[in-house]
Amino acid sequence: MSKTAIISAKDVDVFYGEKQALNKINLDIPENKVTSLIGPSGCGKSTFLRSINRMNDLVDICRVEGSITIKGQDIYAPEVDVVALRAKVGMVFQKPNPFPKSIYENVAYGPKIHGLAKSKTDMDELVEWSLIKAGLWKEVKDRLDQPGTGLSGGQQQRLCIARTIAVKPQVVLMDEPCSALDPIATAIIEELIDELRNNFTIVIVTHSMQQAARVSQRTAFFHLGELVESGATKSIFTSPEDERTQNYIMGRIG
Amino acid sequence: MTDFITPSSQLKTRKSAEKRFQWYGRGAIIASLVFLVVMVGSILYKGSGAFTTTDVAIVVDLGPEAVDPANPQDARFEKIVKDALKARFPEATKRADRRKLYGLVSNDAGFELERFVLANPDKLGGEVRVWFRASDDFDILLKGTVDRTVDESERRLSDQEIGWIDTLLADGDVKRGFNWSFFTNGDSREPELAGILSALVGSALTLLVCFCFSFPVGILAAIYLEEFAPKNRFSDIIEVNINNLAAVPSIVFGLLGLSMLLNTFGMPRSSPLVGGLVLSLMTLPTIIIAARASLRAVPPSIREAALGMGASPVQATFHHVAPLALPGIMTGTIVGMAQALGETAPLLMIGMVAFIVDVPQSILEPATALPVQIFLWADAPERAFLEKTSAAIIVLLLFLITMNLLAIVLRRRFEKRF
Numbered sequence: 001m002s003k004t005a006i007i008s009a010k011d012v013d014v015f016y017g018e019k020q021a022l023n024k025i026n027l028d029i030p031e032n033k034v035t036s037l038i039g040p041s042g043c044g045k046s047t048f049l050r051s052i053n054r055m056n057d058l059v060d061i062c063r064v065e066g067s068i069t070i071k072g073q074d075i076y077a078p079e080v081d082v083v084a085l086r087a088k089v090g091m092v093f094q095k096p097n098p099f100p101k102s103i104y105e106n107v108a109y110g111p112k113i114h115g116l117a118k119s120k121t122d123m124d125e126l127v128e129w130s131l132i133k134a135g136l137w138k139e140v141k142d143r144l145d146q147p148g149t150g151l152s153g154g155q156q157q158r159l160c161i162a163r164t165i166a167v168k169p170q171v172v173l174m175d176e177p178c179s180a181l182d183p184i185a186t187a188i189i190e191e192l193i194d195e196l197r198n199n200f201t202i203v204i205v206t207h208s209m210q211q212a213a214r215v216s217q218r219t220a221f222f223h224l225g226e227l228v229e230s231g232a233t234k235s236i237f238t239s240p241e242d243e244r245t246q247n248y249i250m251g252r253i254g
Numbered sequence: 255m256t257d258f259i260t261p262s263s264q265l266k267t268r269k270s271a272e273k274r275f276q277w278y279g280r281g282a283i284i285a286s287l288v289f290l291v292v293m294v295g296s297i298l299y300k301g302s303g304a305f306t307t308t309d310v311a312i313v314v315d316l317g318p319e320a321v322d323p324a325n326p327q328d329a330r331f332e333k334i335v336k337d338a339l340k341a342r343f344p345e346a347t348k349r350a351d352r353r354k355l356y357g358l359v360s361n362d363a364g365f366e367l368e369r370f371v372l373a374n375p376d377k378l379g380g381e382v383r384v385w386f387r388a389s390d391d392f393d394i395l396l397k398g399t400v401d402r403t404v405d406e407s408e409r410r411l412s413d414q415e416i417g418w419i420d421t422l423l424a425d426g427d428v429k430r431g432f433n434w435s436f437f438t439n440g441d442s443r444e445p446e447l448a449g450i451l452s453a454l455v456g457s458a459l460t461l462l463v464c465f466c467f468s469f470p471v472g473i474l475a476a477i478y479l480e481e482f483a484p485k486n487r488f489s490d491i492i493e494v495n496i497n498n499l500a501a502v503p504s505i506v507f508g509l510l511g512l513s514m515l516l517n518t519f520g521m522p523r524s525s526p527l528v529g530g531l532v533l534s535l536m537t538l539p540t541i542i543i544a545a546r547a548s549l550r551a552v553p554p555s556i557r558e559a560a561l562g563m564g565a566s567p568v569q570a571t572f573h574h575v576a577p578l579a580l581p582g583i584m585t586g587t588i589v590g591m592a593q594a595l596g597e598t599a600p601l602l603m604i605g606m607v608a609f610i611v612d613v614p615q616s617i618l619e620p621a622t623a624l625p626v627q628i629f630l631w632a633d634a635p636e637r638a639f640l641e642k643t644s645a646a647i648i649v650l651l652l653f654l655i656t657m658n659l660l661a662i663v664l665r666r667r668f669e670k671r672f
C-alpha cells in the first residue's frame with residue numbers, strides 16, 4: 001500500500017450467485033487523484049466500483065470476499081454502518097438521475113438527511129457552494145425552485161454531481177458519467193472532474209480511452225474479471241506492460 | 255424513369271385488414287356506449303319521479319276544543335286530520351269509504367300536523383289550511399304511473415278516490431314540489447316518506463372505516479413486500495395468496511365477518527364498523543396489488559440515487575419511491591373503494607340489511623348501505639318504491655362519481671409536487 005492510498009483493495013472476489021465477476025483484485029487508489037477504471041463491457045469494472053460504497057449489497061445474490069479498506073478501515077466489517085459509508089463515498093451514475101423535485105431540494109436532500117446544515121442560511125450556502133463546485137450555479141441560480149428533471153442531460157448530470165458533493169464525501173465514484181451526454185456536455189464534466197480532484201478522491205469508470213487519458217492520473221485495466229494492469233495513466237497508455245492492455249488500447253479487443 | 259417503389263401485391267389486403275380492425279374497434283365502443291346510455295337513461299327516467307312529491311291542502315280545525323293552547327302537544331292530531339277530511343268530503347259515510355278517504359294523505363299526517371302546530375303556535379284558535387304529504391297512490395296517480403282507464407277492479411284507487419283527487423285538483427288544493435324529504439328522511443314503510451339519508455350516511459361511514467383500515471394497511475404491506483421483504487419461497491407464497499384473495503367471492507368475506515367479528519369478537523351487529531372491516535378485507539388485495547405495481551414502476555435509478563447519497567432504505571422509500579408511486583396507489587385505492595361502495599353480499603351476512611329509519615350517528619350504531627337499500631326497495635311491494643329504487647341508484651352513482659372526482663383532484667395535487 002502506497003503512502004497516499006486512501007482506498008485499498010486486497011484479494012477482492014465478487015460473486016453473483018455461482019458466477020464469479022471479480023477475481024483477486026488488488027488495487028490501491030491514491031487520495032485526491034482521479035483514477036479511471038477501463039476495460040471491455042462485462043469485465044467487472046462497474047462491479048468493483050460498486051463494491052467501494054457497497055451498492056452491491058442491493059443485489060441479493062451478490063457476495064464480496066477479500067477486503068476493501070478506506071483510510072485503513074475495513075468497509076465490509078460487520079459493525080460498519082453502510083449508510084454512513086455511502087455518505088463518505090458518494091456516487092454519480094451512468095444516467096443522470098435527479099430526484100423529481102426542485103433543483104434546490106435535489107442538492108439539499110443529502111445535507112438534510114445527514115444533518116449537515118444547522119439553519120436555512122447554512123443550507124442556502126451549502127447548496128450554492130455545491131452548485132458552484134459543480135459548475136451549475138450560473139445557469140440555475142434564478143430557477144432553483146424549478147424541477148431538476150427539466151434541465152438538459154448535461155446539466156442534470158452536473159446537478160447529480162452537486163447533489164453528491166453537497167454531502168461532503170471524501171471519495172466520489174463515477175460510473176460512466178458521460179456516456180449519456182453529447183461531446184460538449186462531456187467536455188464540461190471532464191473539466192469539472194479535473195477541478196473536483198482538489199477536494200475529492202475520484203474513481204471513474206469509463207468506456208472512452210480518450211476520457212481516461214484526459215481526466216485521470218491513474219488507470220486500472222480490467223479484463224474478464226481480473227485486474228490486468230494498473231499504474232500512472234501516462235505509462236499505461238504509452239507503454240503498457242501487458243499484451244492485453246496494449247490490444248485493448250489499440251482497439252483490438254473489447 | 256424507373257419505379258423505385260412499386261405497389262406491393264399485399265397492399266390491398268393490408269389496407270382492408272387495417273380498415274376492418276378499425277371498424278371492429280369502433281363497433282365495440284358504440285356497443286358499450288349504447289348499453290351505457292340505455293342503462294343510465296332508463297334509471298334516470300324511472301327515478302326522476304322520486305324527486306318530486308305531492309302535497310294536499312286541507313282545512314283543519316285548531317280551535318280550543320281540538321287543541322288546548324296550554325298543552326298543544328297533548329292534542330289528538332290524527333283525529334283532527336281525519337275530522338278535517340270528513341268535513342271536506344262529507345259523502346263518505348261508510349267505514350270502508352272513510353278508510354279510503356283517510357288514505358288520501360300519508361299515515362304520517364298526524365305527526366305533520368303536530369310539527370306544524372308546535373312550530374306555529376300563533377295559528378291556534380281557528381280553522382287553518384295546512385299542507386299534508388299525499389299518500390303514495392295519490393302521488394303516482396298524478397305522475398301518470400297508474401293508468402286511469404283500466405278496469406276499477408284492477409286498480410288500487412277506486413273511481414271514488416280518483417273522484418276526490420280530481421275535486422282536490424280542481425279546487426287548487428294539490429301542489430307538486432321537490433321531494434326534499436327524500437334526502438332528509440331515513441327509510442320508511444310508506445313510500446312517500448321513505449328517504450335515502452340513513453343509507454347514504456351508512457355507506458359513507460362504512461367506506462370511511464374501510465378506507466381508514468385498508469389504505470394504511472394496504473400501503474404498508476405493499477411497501478414492505480416490494481421494498482424490504484427478502485425474495486424467497488415464503489414471500490412467493492404470500493404473493494400468490496394475495497392474488498387469490500382478490501378473486502375470493504365477497505360473500506365469503508361476509509361469512510368471515512359474521513363468524514369472526516360478530517360472533518368471536520362480539521362487535522355490534524349491523525354497524526358500519528363491522529361493515530367497513532369486512533369490505534376492507536375485500537379492498538385490501540386490490541390496493542396491495544395496485545400499490546406494488548406502481549412501486550415497481552418507479553425507476554430503480556431513483557432508489558439508487560437516494561441510497562448512493564447515504565439515505566437509509568426507509569428514507570429512500572418514504573422520501574422518494576413512495577411519493578412517486580402515490581398517484582398509482584391512489585388509483586388502485588379508488589378502484590377498491592368503488593367496489594366496496596357497490597358491494598351488497600357481505601353486508602347482508604353481517605346484518606346491514608336491516609330496516610333503518612334513524613340516521614346512524616356513529617360507526618357503532620345499526621346502519622344500512624346504499625346498495626342494500628336499493629335491494630330492499632326493489633323488493634318492496636308498493637308500486638311507488640319502483641321510482642325510489644331508481645332514485646337510490648342515481649344517488650349511489652352520484653356518490654361514486656363524487657368520490658372519484660375527489661380522488662382525481664387529490665391525485666392531481668400530489669402529481670404537481672414533482
